[in-house]
Amino acid sequence: xxxxxxxxxxxxxxxxxxxxxxxxxxxxxxxxxxxxxxxxxxxxxxxxxxxxxxxxxxxxxxxxxxxxxxxxxxxxxxxxxxxxxxxxxxxxxxxxxxxxxxxxxxxxxxxxxxxxxxxxxxxxxxxxxxxxxxxxxxxxxxxxxxxxxxxxxxxxxxxxxxxxxxxxxxxxxxxxxxxxxxxxxxxxxxxxxxxxxxxxxxxxxxxxxxxxxxxxxxxxxxxxxxxxxxxxxxxxxxxxxxxxxxxxxxxxxxxxxxxxxxxxxxxxxxxxxxxxxxxxxxxxxxxxxxxxxxxxxxxxxxxxxxxxxxxxxxxxxxx
Amino acid sequence: xxxxxxxxxxxxxxxxxxxxxxxxxxxxxxxxxxxxxxxxxxxxxxxxxxxxxxxxxxxxxxxxxxxxxxxxxxxxxxxxxxxxxxxxxxxxxxxxxxxxxxxxxxxxxxxxxxxxxxxxxxxxxxxxxxxxxxxxxxxxxxxxxxxxxxxxxxxxxxxxxxxxxxxxxxxxxxxxxxxxxxxxxxxxxxxxxxxxxxxxxxxxxxxxxxxxxxxxxxxxxxxxxxxxxxxxxxxxxxxxxxxxxxxxxxxxxxxxxxxxxxxxxxxxxxxxxxxxxxxxxxxxxxxxxxxxxxxx
Numbered sequence: 001x002x003x004x005x006x007x008x009x010x011x012x013x014x015x016x017x018x019x020x021x022x023x024x025x026x027x028x029x030x031x032x033x034x035x036x037x038x039x040x041x042x043x044x045x046x047x048x049x050x051x052x053x054x055x056x057x058x059x060x061x062x063x064x065x066x067x068x069x070x071x072x073x074x075x076x077x078x079x080x081x082x083x084x085x086x087x088x089x090x091x092x093x094x095x096x097x098x099x100x101x102x103x104x105x106x107x108x109x110x111x112x113x114x115x116x117x118x119x120x121x122x123x124x125x126x127x128x129x130x131x132x133x134x135x136x137x138x139x140x141x142x143x144x145x146x147x148x149x150x151x152x153x154x155x156x157x158x159x160x161x162x163x164x165x166x167x168x169x170x171x172x173x174x175x176x177x178x179x180x181x182x183x184x185x186x187x188x189x190x191x192x193x194x195x196x197x198x199x200x201x202x203x204x205x206x207x208x209x210x211x212x213x214x215x216x217x218x219x220x221x222x223x224x225x226x227x228x229x230x231x232x233x234x235x236x237x238x239x240x241x242x243x244x245x246x247x248x249x250x251x252x253x254x255x256x257x258x259x260x261x262x263x264x265x266x267x268x269x270x271x272x273x274x275x276x277x278x279x280x281x282x283x284x285x286x287x288x289x290x291x292x293x294x295x296x297x298x299x300x301x302x303x304x305x306x307x308x309x310x311x312x313x314x315x316x317x318x319x
Numbered sequence: 320x321x322x323x324x325x326x327x328x329x330x331x332x333x334x335x336x337x338x339x340x341x342x343x344x345x346x347x348x349x350x351x352x353x354x355x356x357x358x359x360x361x362x363x364x365x366x367x368x369x370x371x372x373x374x375x376x377x378x379x380x381x382x383x384x385x386x387x388x389x390x391x392x393x394x395x396x397x398x399x400x401x402x403x404x405x406x407x408x409x410x411x412x413x414x415x416x417x418x419x420x421x422x423x424x425x426x427x428x429x430x431x432x433x434x435x436x437x438x439x440x441x442x443x444x445x446x447x448x449x450x451x452x453x454x455x456x457x458x459x460x461x462x463x464x465x466x467x468x469x470x471x472x473x474x475x476x477x478x479x480x481x482x483x484x485x486x487x488x489x490x491x492x493x494x495x496x497x498x499x500x501x502x503x504x505x506x507x508x509x510x511x512x513x514x515x516x517x518x519x520x521x522x523x524x525x526x527x528x529x530x531x532x533x534x535x536x537x538x539x540x541x542x543x544x545x546x547x548x549x550x551x552x553x554x555x556x557x558x559x560x561x562x563x564x565x566x567x568x569x570x571x572x573x574x575x576x577x578x579x580x581x582x583x584x585x586x587x588x589x590x591x592x593x594x595x596x597x598x599x600x601x602x603x604x605x606x607x608x609x610x611x612x613x614x615x
Contacts, residue, residue, distance in 0.1 A: 035519040036435040040443070043428030046420065046488035051450050054461035061461060068468065117351050120330050120344065124352075129604055130596075131355040134363065137592040137603070139548045141566040142585045145573055146366055149381075149582075156378045156578065158365065190358065198604055209328035222334050222344075230329060251456050254550060258570060272456055279460050280555065288460050295456045302454060 062292040079293035089294075091266050092274040098181055099188075099270060100249040107189040107196070108242065114193075115200035116230060129201060133194040140191060144258040147187040148174070151259075174260055177267035184255040184268055192248075196241055203237040204230070239313050246309075247302055271298050363589065370394060370586040374579035390579055397583035401576055403565065407587060410564035413483050413553065414546040420488035421542040422535060429497030430527055434509055435519060447491045459551075462486060466556050482556040487546060493538050500534040501527065540595065540602045547592055 028034070062079055064072040083089055111132075118128040135143065150158040151173035160170040173183045211229050220228065231238075253272040256262055262269035262277075271294065279291035334340045369377045373390040380386060397403045432440050466482045467475050476482040504527075512526050528535075550566045557563045560571070565588045573581050596603055 032435065032519055033437065036431055036437045039427045039431035039435060039519065039523070040437075041427075042420075042424045042488070043431070043443070043494065046424050046485060047447070047450070047491075049465070050462060050486040051458065051489040051491075052446060054458045054465060055450070055453055057461035057465070058457050061464070066464075068464065114351060114355075116329070117344075117347055121348055126600070128352070128355060130600060131352075131359040133603065134359045134593070134596070137544060137596040138363065139550075139566050139588055139592060141548075141550050141569050142366075142588050143362075145569055146362060146585060149369075149578070150362070154378075156381050158381045161381050190362075194359070207328065212328050212331065216331060216333065222330060222340055225329055247454065251454055253456075275456060275459070276551075279463070286460075288464065291460045292457075295454075295460065299454050299457045303452070 058292045058296060061288055062296050064289055066288045067286065068288075075289065079289040080297065083290050083294045083297065086274075086290075088266065088269060088274055092269050092271045095181065095266075095268060096250055096252065096270045096272075099185060099252055100246050102182055102185040103188060103245065103249045104242070106185055107193050107245065110189075111193045111196040112200055112234075112238070115197045115204060116226065118197070119201055119204040129198060132197045135191050136194040138191070140254050141258065143191045144187060144255060147190075148259060151183055175264060177265045180260050180264060180268050184252075184259055187259070188249070188252065188255050196245070199237065199241060200234065203234055207233045235316065239316070243306055243309050247306065250298065250302060363593070366582055366586055366589070369579065369582040371583070372579060374577045377578055377582070393579040393583040394587070397576075397580045397587060401572055401580060401584055403568075403572075403584045403587055405561065406563060406565045406568045409562060410547060410566070410588075410591075413480060413549075413564050414543045416480055416484035417487035417546040418539055418542040420484050421490055421493055421538060424488040425490070425493035425497040425538055426528065426531065426535060427523075428494045429501050429531075430523055432494070433498045433501035434522070434527060447494055450489070450491045451495075459555075462552075463555050477556055478559045478562055480557075480562070483546075483549075483553055486552070487542070490542075493542070497531065497534055497538060500531060504530060536599070537602050537605060540599045543595065544592055 061072075063074060063076060065075045065078070066072040114132065118125060118132070121128060149156060152158075153160070153170065153172060153175055155161075157170070157173075159173065163169040163171070172179050174180050207230060211233065212225055215225050215229050251272050252270050253276065256268040256270050256273050257276070260268045262273050275291050275294050275298075278294065279286040279288055330340065330344060365381075368384065369381075370393055371389045371391055372385060372393075373387060374393075376383065376386050398407075431437070432444060467477055469476060508526060508530075509522060512522050517525065548566065549564075553564055554567045557567065560568065565584075569581075569585060569588065572584050576584070
């Protein structure tokens with residue numbers, strides 16, 4: 001191979017952004033294979049140690065009896081059976097499903113309506129979105145503990161005070177088994193709705209204005225334009241935010257942990273709280289096998305649910 | 320794209336000429352603004368008021384505005400007596416370290432996968448994408464065990480800040496948005512630099528990093544905010560109260576202090592995220608939109 005054609009080969013390799021000449025360790029180093037690996041090292045180390053390895057480890061641990069003191073022993077599917085037979089398991093599943101359902105009812109239509117209105121404001125859209133997003137930047141612990149004060153049954157309770165002005169209440173926000181979960185969802189919705197609003201606002205900017213004009217030429221009213229143009233144009237984003245919200249709320253932890261510790265009478269015990277209790281709730285030592293088994297069951301359920309959801313909505317989300 | 324750049328499209332000027340639309344939409348906007356102020360700003364204003372109100376006043380009349388004057392001492396007492404100053408500093412150190420790991424991993428990883436593109440890049444990409452589909456809860460227990468009893472190094476990392484800093488870097492979302500940003504940079508720049516004799520390190524320092532300031536800004540803003548908001552993980556791995564960040568300490572502070580001082584502590588915990596949001600509003604809102612675009 002003469003010098004010129006070698007340069008051409010190298011040039012072509014450069015253009016593709018990779019080097020594939022003769023493959024020996026020496027050429028690999030000279031052609032940048034080693035420096036590429038150096039750049040990948042932080043990623044490989046951090047993901048290997050703190051993401052890929054623990055994922056594999058979860059599966060192993062769910063099949064073992066582990067308590068950090070004795071050597072782990074293989075127990076097959078005993079952990080999964082133990083979780084399945086735990087009387088708290090169906091309660092936690094039911095509560096988590098209830099939380100997710102309430103979160104959809106409280107938190108799904110309002111951000112959409114707000115975003116459509118906000119995107120049509122003639123001025124001050126920045127102010128609207130800043131106000132909507134503000135609760136999202138508040139640290140969740142502060143949000144929960146602040147709302148705990150708002151929900152207080154005593155004289156400091158802001159909600160009962162304000163409702164008292166119009167002769168309503170007092171309501172047992174966190175004290176009653178039937179009120180506790182909606183109260184938790186209300187706070188969670190407040191804390192998260194702003195992020196959804198921003199996603200909708202971004203999606204609304206991509207709606208083709210010509211569709212509105214065409215609808216108008218056909219004599220559509222404003223209301224018809226919202227229902228026949230805006231919402232159908234947003235359905236892709238709407239479907240994604242719905243499944244993401246379900247996946248997120250299925251993993252709710254902070255609200256039940258800090259508001260009620262799962263009470264009263266286990267009415268706010270969620271799956272994640274149960275996982276936490278298995279692993280860390282017992283001061284004598286955690287049952288890590290049961291905790292990992294339940295987390296895998298949750299992950300498996302969410303994967304199957306997401307697949308079924310995508311399959312069921314596929315015909316609807318694309319034209 | 321900023322929302323202010325696009326003119327309103329749904330409601331046309333013909334619509335605006337109709338009185339029902341003009342007054343109806345106008346009224347809806349006023350309601351929305353009032354609602355957003357009450358819901359978005361109200362709780363924070365109440366917290367700010369409570370933080371400088373004597374406890375006894377807040378307890379007896381939570382909605383009254385300074386019936387017996389202000390108690391600025393709440394803030395000082397929270398900072399000094401309840402040690403919020405120390406926990407605040409802990410939070411800053413934790414956020415800084417988590418930010419640094421995330422930036423290093425995302426920038427170098429994104430660069431290697433997008434610009435250098437080794438033959439095994441596809442495999443790493445797939446492994447990164449896969450982690451996006453694994454719920455965070457799956458990692459919780461094995462990560463904790465790994466910190467207590469790490470393999471190879473037989474030394475517990477409980478109460479070490481490395482236990483928070485390093486796992487923070489494993490954010491596939493960061494790597495993917497940075498990689499996408501690099502993918503969209505014109506290839507000609509890299510090729511020209513390579514022809515001029517720039518090696519991969521020069522290319523990274525002199526060309527790619529300066530060009531990637533906008534995306535690294537977005538990653539930074541979210542990295543610091545996420546670290547500031549984090550609760551469960553630092554609660555598990557930092558057991559020494561003197562090392563814990565504010566969010567982990569707040570529930571304990573609540574049970575040990577009077578309400579006014581506690582509200583002051585919570586206000587202090589909010590100040591950095593709120594100030595950061597007001598300063599970097601564009602990055603925040605663009606990043607959230609980006610998240611939506613990626614998810615969509």
